Amino acid sequence: MSVLAIDQGTSGTKAIVVDDAGVFRAVVEVPVRPVYLEGGGVEQDPAGLLASVLEAGRRACAAAGLPIDAVALANQGETVLAWNPRTGQPLSQAIVWQDNRSAGICADLSAHAALIARRTGLVLDPYFSAPKMTWLRRNVTREGVVTTTDAWLVHHLTGEFVSDVTTASRSLVLDLDTTRWDPELLGIFGLEGERLPRLVACDEIVGSTTAFGPEVPVVGLIVDQQAALLAEACLEPGMAKCTYGTGAFLLASTGVDAVRSTTGLTTSVAWSMRGATEYCIDGQVLTAGSAIRWLQDLGIIDDPAALDALAAPDSGGVMFTPALAGLAAPWWRSDARAAFVGMSLSTGAPHLIRAVIEGIAAQVAALVAVIAQDTGAPIARLRVDGGLTNSRALMQAQADLLQAPVDVYPSAHATALGA
Incomplete structure (x- = not known):
């Protein structure tokens, strides 16, 4: 079985084709650049992100010279945008995880910080998705849906409206223990009534795509840092890795225990596969x-x-x-x-x-x-x-x-x- 695996990151999109023997048959990287704005804004052009996914994937398939059997996608995690779910057209720029223009929103919600931490394992901070989603709704548009970039990219590939639980666990509106959207937290951020993606496991087939050639399933959705944790076989509690990319991200597996940090770190879903959910603790x-x-x-x-x-x-x-x-x-x-x-x-x-x-x-x-x-x-x-x-x-x-x-x-x- 050959797989086209795509890593859509902040600085570039990488596509690799791995054959059934685990051999890299092709590697292609297409650069993307954020725009840094005064006042803490960091944005990317959504059309550029999608174009980079399609270009990297198609070039990798062409270079590999063999048919692919599935497509997998890792994503930036906390980067969000508004978009039209009928046409797929973006209604805003992509607001990158480094953007801190929602700091005032977090300050206004500080009375809820302890509840949010208990429920989500995260710290109330502009780094995470929900404050940026609220900022978009208040400052850019009330139209369409507002989601992380993975849901938008997968929609363009498959027509489906989904997000995986690892990405959702970086949002501040997912109950970490039930791995479901939390209505109370959505209300705190003023996001009640929003149409949110259906949550899926990392190994779930979410649809199919013809974006890279003949129709193949799309399976293997996961947030970028957890993908690296899995690749480096940090499977036992206490095993740790650090990825040095646009930022540096240290993650340690905690197994099936969703440990709540007492030191200012955060806890997220590491992966959900074969019907089981495991967790990790991380610092950034x-x-x-x-x-x-x-x-x-x-x-x-x-x-x-x-x-x-x-x-x-x-x-x-x-x-x-x-x-x-x-x-x-x-x-x-x-x-x-x-x-x-x-x-x-x-x-x-x-x-x-x-x-x-x-x-x-x-x-x-x-x-x-x-x-x-x-x-x-x-x-x-x-x-x-x-x-x-x-x-x-x-x-x-x-x-x-x-x-x-x-x-x-x-x-x-x-x-x-x-x-």
Whole structure:
């Protein structure tokens, strides 16, 4: 059985074809770019996201030179948009998970924060889907439906209106224990009466598509970080991985126990398969790869591939807090801003590059420390994946700060493989 697995991410869409022997027959990546707006806005063109899925998938199928038997899709998670369910046309831009313009909505709902945390396992923060959905309804349109991008993409592929439970568990309106939409939480966010997607398991066939050739089933819907957790075989409670992409995301499996964090982390559905639901606990660094791209946009580096060569051997006392889109777990300060400290007249661009590398590693190390408190077991080895794992400087800084081995996943395609 050959599968076309698609990973629709913030910085690009990757499509791979895997044959029945587990061999990669084709890998295609199509870049996409968010637009960063004043006031904390981060948006993407929905048409561009869909076009990237179709282009990457079709090119991968053509390159593979063999028929595919199924399509799987991993998605960004908390990115939302409004759209017309009859025509499929977008009614808004896609509001990316990094967007924090709904911070005021979260502040207004702070009296409900404890209830929301108990019910959903999440923290009331603009990072998650529901505040952005409310923001869209108040500021952009009351028409159509408002959903995460996976529901919109799957609708274009199959005509169905569905979302998987892992993605829904990142919304702030899913009851984590029943894995059903919660009417009380929907009311808190002013989303009562909204038409929401039917929830499906990760291994459920949700429809079929002819978007990539002859008609094949679409199966294997999952949010991106959980897909990587599955691909890296973090199946037992306490096993953890960190994906270094646009952000850095640390997840540890908790098995069938939906542990509620006491340290400021969040809990979500890891996957729902074969009739069973398992969970994970996670922490987030909102800007990792996007911090490197920021250095590139400023002209400090020409190419992310040259990161290690351009970094100084040490930071010269300079420290960097990678809060370019605020701070997530365990601090949850969407109003926080990035900062370099410790600079002097002798500070040069190589020191700033090194400080950014070390700042990303330091935030991940902080997450590893608190996740061990919630799971009750230290992380003895950290499995890692994502584009930034190509930086030996970052991986060494991570191992040094953790004082533990860092195992780089042998494939650059963990998320797509997990789907």
